[in-house]
Amino acid sequence: MKVAIVYASITGNTKELAEVLFKILKMQPVESTIYKIEEFPLSHLCQFDAVAIGTYTWGNGELPTEMEGLYQAFELLGREKLVTAVFGTGDSFYPRYCGAVDLFRDMLYVNTNLAAILKVELTPQVQDVVRCQRLVESMLNRVNNVNKRMKEGMETVR
């Protein structure tokens, strides 16, 4: 099983969250790779069984510009069975808390097999590790079940 984490981060919060997830993934019997969005070749999307996307939120609940290409690539991919998850950090001071996670969530739910979403307030805390473990579990269980079951719901990790 091949799993990718692809993330965007300016001030390091989402990077930190992506690295927590990567550490957890590395304890699993899967081939996992972590990419900054700038280093991820969009043409490689089809090589993975599961992709977890990490994004901060910009403007008024907007996607970071550097994530727009990835967002469009999922829309064009046409792989409804591709297992995905989306996670991100944001600041609840803003009216659209983690709005970019919501934008990805809505698109991935339609175009892929979305397993889980996770929102973290600014810097990940110790209690977020358990939430990260649940996201990884949801994603890997979904890949294992993908051939057995049809599209399922998704989990909001609290």
Ligand SMILES: Cc1cc2nc3c(=O)[nH]c(=O)nc-3n(C[C@H](O)[C@H](O)[C@H](O)COP(=O)(O)O)c2cc1C
């Ligand atoms: C100009 C600006 C706009 C932002 N807009 C939002 C927003 O609409 N919603 C939100 O949840 N966070 C917003 N944030 C907060 C960032 O998403 C948050 O600090 C995030 O953790 C940054 O991630 P990073 O450290 O990975 O770059 C904004 C931050 C800045 C500087």
